Amino acid sequence: MSTTLNEQSRPAEQQLDIIDCDVHPVIRGGMRTLYDYMPTAWSKRFQAKSTELVSVAPLTLRFQHPNGSALRQDVHAPDGGPAGSDPAQVRQHLMVENGIGCALLNCLQPGALAAALSGPEESAVLCTASNDFFLDQWHLTGSGPLRLAMSVPVQDPEAAAAEIKRLGSNPAIAAISLPLLNILMGNRYYHPIYAAAQEYALPILVHVTGADCIYQGAPVAAGGWPENYNERYVDLSQIGEANLVSLVFSGVLERFPGLKIMFVEYGFAWAVPLLWRMDRTWRSLRHETPWVLKSPFDYVRDRIRFTTQPLDEPERRAELEQLIAMLGPELLLYSSDYPHWDNDMPGETLRTLPAETRRMIFADNAKKILRL
Amino acid sequence: MGPTTDTPIGEIEAFSIGKMHIVQAGGFEIGVVRHDDNSFHAIRNRCPHKGAPLCQGSFGGTMLPSAPSELHYGLEQTVVRCPWHGYEFDLATGQGLFSNENMRVRTFPVTVRDGIAYLTGLPTQARQRGEAA
Ligand code: FES
Numbered sequence: 001m002s003t004t005l006n007e008q009s010r011p012a013e014q015q016l017d018i019i020d021c022d023v024h025p026v027i028r029g030g031m032r033t034l035y036d037y038m039p040t041a042w043s044k045r046f047q048a049k050s051t052e053l054v055s056v057a058p059l060t061l062r063f064q065h066p067n068g069s070a071l072r073q074d075v076h077a078p079d080g081g082p083a084g085s086d087p088a089q090v091r092q093h094l095m096v097e098n099g100i101g102c103a104l105l106n107c108l109q110p111g112a113l114a115a116a117l118s119g120p121e122e123s124a125v126l127c128t129a130s131n132d133f134f135l136d137q138w139h140l141t142g143s144g145p146l147r148l149a150m151s152v153p154v155q156d157p158e159a160a161a162a163e164i165k166r167l168g169s170n171p172a173i174a175a176i177s178l179p180l181l182n183i184l185m186g187n188r189y190y191h192p193i194y195a196a197a198q199e200y201a202l203p204i205l206v207h208v209t210g211a212d213c214i215y216q217g218a219p220v221a222a223g224g225w226p227e228n229y230n231e232r233y234v235d236l237s238q239i240g241e242a243n244l245v246s247l248v249f250s251g252v253l254e255r256f257p258g259l260k261i262m263f264v265e266y267g268f269a270w271a272v273p274l275l276w277r278m279d280r281t282w283r284s285l286r287h288e289t290p291w292v293l294k295s296p297f298d299y300v301r302d303r304i305r306f307t308t309q310p311l312d313e314p315e316r317r318a319e320l321e322q323l324i325a326m327l328g329p330e331l332l333l334y335s336s337d338y339p340h341w342d343n344d345m346p347g348e349t350l351r352t353l354p355a356e357t358r359r360m361i362f363a364d365n366a367k368k369i370l371r372l
Numbered sequence: 373m374g375p376t377t378d379t380p381i382g383e384i385e386a387f388s389i390g391k392m393h394i395v396q397a398g399g400f401e402i403g404v405v406r407h408d409d410n411s412f413h414a415i416r417n418r419c420p421h422k423g424a425p426l427c428q429g430s431f432g433g434t435m436l437p438s439a440p441s442e443l444h445y446g447l448e449q450t451v452v453r454c455p456w457h458g459y460e461f462d463l464a465t466g467q468g469l470f471s472n473e474n475m476r477v478r479t480f481p482v483t484v485r486d487g488i489a490y491l492t493g494l495p496t497q498a499r500q501r502g503e504a505a
Binding site for chain 1: 428
């Protein structure tokens with residue numbers, strides 16, 4: 001990498017041994033690379049369809065990134081491939097240079113395919129192939145600094161559960177990346193997936209897939225269809241909000257007492273007022289959903305976590321710190337979102353928080369929810 | 373400010389016109405642009421927002437503030453856009469553009485003598501220590 005990075009690195013961060021809960025690797029070589037990880041009949045089908053696996057979900061013109069790509073323009077793999085496609089570069093450029101000791105890999109390519117871009121059978125094959133590709137080509141063993149959030153074919157919950165059972169004992173898997181459909185998370189549709197996640201003590205990670213608000217079947221934002229990238233980008237947090245409400249009031253957290261959820265890249269600033277309203281509603285009308293046995297605050301404290309990126313930046317930084325104190329820093333997990341354009345590097349993130357709070361957000365909280 | 377020095381950064385022909393070039397000088401990484409009249413601008417390659425290598429984003433013009441549904445492109449060869457969160461800066465002044473945040477990137481004067489471009493105003497001490505201030 002260019003020497004610019006030397007200007008940026010902060011060796012002091014290494015003492016924190018940071019855990020990064022959202023890194024986006026890219027399958028080098030695209031769809032062709034996955035052919036080795038699937039039955040021949042399926043590779044024939046994908047070949048015949050001339051399918052390509054781009055680095056992020058193909059956006060329609062309406063929602064195309066205003067600068068042409070959601071990937072950082074200053075990073076390319078040494079072979080000229082997209083940022084995030086070279087494991088050694090991710091290790092050096094993201095992790096070593098920023099004091100990140102452990103990174104959770106969450107590939108969005110199978111996520112978008114599973115949510116909307118492929119059919120149910122296709123996505124089952126592609127999720128399996130993608131999981132096997134990363135375990136194999138990124139040498140994930142469970143003892144190194146990289147862990148995988150495995151992809152699951154959400155359009156077929158039984159197949160998703162089977163995939164969790166196939167890989168759930170592998171120590172390299174630290175979470176399950178569940179690409180959401182336009183079905184709220186409290187819905188019984190997801191029960192087989194939750195049962196399998198609980199069985200293997202793996203948290204469910206939800207993250208925008210790129211298909212959201214664009215393709216039929218994927219989650220939509222409230223109120224209507226956004227008109228451009230900026231509107232959609234801001235509105236995506238609504239999907240997190242609606243799903244958090246659904247998780248709590250559906251009782252699914254009681255039905256699956258071991259289920260833990262990570263809301264990744266949906267933000268967290270909205271969580272405090274949302275919880276106030278949920279709590280008030282529960283106190284008044286608890287009897288409609290009597291399976292909600294305690295305050296929504298308590299469910300969130302026990303079972304839900306939020307990642308930090310993209311960090312909101314109020315004019316007065318103290319206001320954000322106050323908001324973190326109101327939510328509870330134990331609910332936050334540091335995430336970079338590398339190598340996407342809106343990534344937050346640890347040295348520039350929440351750096352004025354007290355050291356103890358930083359330690360929680362950058363390392364300790366993640367150890368308690370990821371299966372490390 | 374302490375003593376400063378002129379630091380040669382190369383023959384002017386080595387800088388293709390209208391393109392961002394990154395050079396190392398005085399402990400800084402600096403983005404340098406040569407214009408078609410052989411004048412130069414130089415700006416530090418570090419974004420004041422969150423430290424990205426600013427000059428590895430795009431360089432050109434941008435959309436000027438406009439009425440709803442209209443687009444007006446302008447400031448060609450003026451705007452340095454950060455490769456991360458997209459903040460825009462004026463190449464000549466380093467001032468952040470169209471923002472409610474008052475951010476500025478350090479810029480450096482460039483002089484040309486006998487076909488060689490020199491960065492001026494680099495602090496000698498920082499240069500000796502190889503320091504990135
Ligand atoms: S680091 Fe340049 S805009 Fe954020």
